[in-house]
Amino acid sequence: MIEPLATDEKVVFERTEVLTDHALHYCPGCTHGIAHRLIAEVIEEMDIQDRTIGVCPVGCSVLAYQYFDVDIQQAAHGRAPAVATGIRRVLPPDRYVFTYQGDGDLASIGMGEILHAANRGEKITVIFLNNAIYGMTGGQMAPTTLPGQKTTTSPFGRDTAQTGHPIRMCEMLNTLVEPVLIARGSLSSPKGINRAKKLIRQAFELQHQGFTFVELLSTCPTGWGITPTDAVKWLDRNMTPFFPLQVFREPGAMPDASHKYAPDLKVRDEA
Amino acid sequence: MAGQRLLMKGTEAIAEAAIRAGCHHFFGYPITPQTEIPEYMSVRLPPLGGTYLQAESEVAAINMLYGAGGAGVRVMTSSSSPGVALMSEGFSYLVGAEVPAVIVNIMRGGPGLGNIAPAQGDYLEMTRGFGHGDMHAIVLAPSTVQEAVDVMGLAFDLADEYRNPVVVIGDGLLGQMMEPVSFPDTEPKVFDKPWATTGKAKSRPRNITNSLYLDADQLEAHVRDLDVKFQRMDVEQRAECWMTDDHPEIVIVAYGTMARIAKTAIRQLRAKGLSVGLYRPITAWPFPSRALEPLVEPTRAFLTVEMSLGQLVQDIRAQVGRRRPVSFYGRAGGVVPTVEEIISQVELLHASLAAA
Ligand code: SF4
Numbered sequence: 326m327i328e329p330l331a332t333d334e335k336v337v338f339e340r341t342e343v344l345t346d347h348a349l350h351y352c353p354g355c356t357h358g359i360a361h362r363l364i365a366e367v368i369e370e371m372d373i374q375d376r377t378i379g380v381c382p383v384g385c386s387v388l389a390y391q392y393f394d395v396d397i398q399q400a401a402h403g404r405a406p407a408v409a410t411g412i413r414r415v416l417p418p419d420r421y422v423f424t425y426q427g428d429g430d431l432a433s434i435g436m437g438e439i440l441h442a443a444n445r446g447e448k449i450t451v452i453f454l455n456n457a458i459y460g461m462t463g464g465q466m467a468p469t470t471l472p473g474q475k476t477t478t479s480p481f482g483r484d485t486a487q488t489g490h491p492i493r494m495c496e497m498l499n500t501l502v503e504p505v506l507i508a509r510g511s512l513s514s515p516k517g518i519n520r521a522k523k524l525i526r527q528a529f530e531l532q533h534q535g536f537t538f539v540e541l542l543s544t545c546p547t548g549w550g551i552t553p554t555d556a557v558k559w560l561d562r563n564m565t566p567f568f569p570l571q572v573f574r575e576p577g578a579m580p581d582a583s584h585k586y587a588p589d590l591k592v593r594d595e596a
Numbered sequence: 597m598a599g600q601r602l603l604m605k606g607t608e609a610i611a612e613a614a615i616r617a618g619c620h621h622f623f624g625y626p627i628t629p630q631t632e633i634p635e636y637m638s639v640r641l642p643p644l645g646g647t648y649l650q651a652e653s654e655v656a657a658i659n660m661l662y663g664a665g666g667a668g669v670r671v672m673t674s675s676s677s678p679g680v681a682l683m684s685e686g687f688s689y690l691v692g693a694e695v696p697a698v699i700v701n702i703m704r705g706g707p708g709l710g711n712i713a714p715a716q717g718d719y720l721e722m723t724r725g726f727g728h729g730d731m732h733a734i735v736l737a738p739s740t741v742q743e744a745v746d747v748m749g750l751a752f753d754l755a756d757e758y759r760n761p762v763v764v765i766g767d768g769l770l771g772q773m774m775e776p777v778s779f780p781d782t783e784p785k786v787f788d789k790p791w792a793t794t795g796k797a798k799s800r801p802r803n804i805t806n807s808l809y810l811d812a813d814q815l816e817a818h819v820r821d822l823d824v825k826f827q828r829m830d831v832e833q834r835a836e837c838w839m840t841d842d843h844p845e846i847v848i849v850a851y852g853t854m855a856r857i858a859k860t861a862i863r864q865l866r867a868k869g870l871s872v873g874l875y876r877p878i879t880a881w882p883f884p885s886r887a888l889e890p891l892v893e894p895t896r897a898f899l900t901v902e903m904s905l906g907q908l909v910q911d912i913r914a915q916v917g918r919r920r921p922v923s924f925y926g927r928a929g930g931v932v933p934t935v936e937e938i939i940s941q942v943e944l945l946h947a948s949l950a951a952a
Binding site: 387399 | 656794797807
């Protein structure tokens with residue numbers, strides 16, 4: 326028989342209510358579950374569950390709509406930033422809108438949508454899980470696959486002469502004027518996870534000021550074909566040097582948007 | 597300006613009618629020959645507190661509709677053939693997730709880049725579901741600027757009522773034409789949308805906008821539910837039968853701009869003593885079979901006229917079968933059949949009936 330808790334015992338951990346009871350479908354050792362929990366905890370801590378609308382992608386996290394206990398939309402492959410734009414533009418400004426996307430979804434098929442949403446300064450938070458591979462379809466090459474990395478569609482290792490180098494999304498978005506937060510974290514260690522949660526929190530807190538983007542380096546032990554413990558080591562050894570863990574943009578470190586050129590804007594009827 | 601008659605261009609009348617139907621949110625990408633619609637929206641919507649947003653592509657635009665429609669507002673886009681084709685994936689998601697939205701297709705010459713001249717070559721694409729999977733959507737085909745105004749209000753009501761996207765098809769002639777129009781005095785209907793993703797109040801379970809059903813049995817059940825809904829849409833059939841009360845010998849079949857030209861031809865043919873009428877689908881889907889059926893028996897022959905090479909005629913032949921001859925005349929690539937061409941086609945048909 327289970328003994329009731331003695332009254333002097335203290336609850337030190339409770340699962341966040343922003344995650345449903347649904348069993349996660351992710352593989353053992355996959356960091357998607359951690360990312361889900363961090364986002365859900367931030368939503369709970371900010372007390373915005375009733376004002377949050379999520380958008381989930383196509384990829385391993387296609388079923389994320391089952392796990393977050395918030396109003397949520399399931400988007401077409403790569404289009405989550407466009408869907409989020411539609412939601413953000415029509416709902417009251419006190420709402421929080423986030424997308425959750427993987428690297429195939431965001432950095433390949435959805436490149437146009439993410440760049441333009443960022444460039445418009447859509448007041449949304451994008452959580453970008455980068456695990457350098459297509460997990461759901463069984464381990465194919467992604468736009469973020471490392472040079473020489475073997476996948477089912479780069480069986481001899483990614484040949485940069487044929488397929489180019491991995492795309493660094495944070496660095497690319499950092500060329501734009503509008504974003505207010507661009508940062509990369511990693512889910513490979515407890516320290517990294519704590520830092521990742523702070524970044525997610527910062528992103529949600531800054532969301533009503535503009536576009537916020539948090540990339541999280543993640544593991545895919547199944548797609549990489551190694552154990553979960555080797556996977557975190559592999560991430561640290563191979564991904565972090567190419568994808569530096571940095572805050573690229575934050576308030577106070579905004580680019581100069583005052584345009585040093587003075588365009589002659591007289592066109593059409595004003596001319 | 598309600599009630600009052602205004603001289604307006606087709607495209608601008610479509611935009612104004614949408615706004616008066618309660619659509620304050622527009623997402624789109626410029627493409628000829630419909631760009632006056634987004635231009636008009638970009639002036640009118642911001643002062644109303646609405647959204648005008650130029651998307652980075654038609655693909656993004658249709659997905660913005662998905663987000664906004666899923667959040668419960670009336671939302672639309674407009675485009676033209678190649679741009680609309682890019683929206684077909686997102687359109688299928690709208691159907692699958694039961695998100696209402698309105699898509700205006702001002703058709704132009706195709707295939708490929710084609711040209712920007714008026715055409716009706718997207719009839720089959722629009723009426724056969726326009727998207728992957730077992731799906732359908734109501735397609736409205738106005739033939740005058742006033743009718744375009746009227747169907748815009750209807751389109752938003754039907755979209756909300758059935759929780760399904762609705763398509764309005766026209767062509768560059770309708771878009772550019774200026775005609776007097778009046779707008780309805782009535783307030784737009786407001787539909788309750790308890791399913792919208794607006795933020796989960798503590799009092800209710802979360803709302804999910806979704807078209808994914810990994811389990812085959814569950815997906816089949818969903819598709820069957822959708823199919824029941826598509827069958828219910830059959831009551832929305834609309835058509836005009838014009839000059840058919842006296843059981844004319846020949847009935848011309850045409851829709852949209854083509855039907856206007858056919859009416860001019862019919863007036864002239866009647867002046868010459870020929871017995872001709874018009875059957876004009878207003879809903880391209882559901883195909884208005886109930887209005888066509890009573891015409892089959894008394895009519896000796898049908899002539900379908902299109903700005904395409906034989907698309908609507910397939911629906912006519914499917915219904916008329918071998919009961920009556922159905923002939924066809926069409927031009928493509930942005931060439932519009934003229935009144936004279938229609939007259940000579942009818943005269944030929946009349947002569948062959950007389951000889952038979
Ligand atoms: S395939 Fe990779 S990313 Fe997908 S659930 Fe498994 S471990 Fe996670």
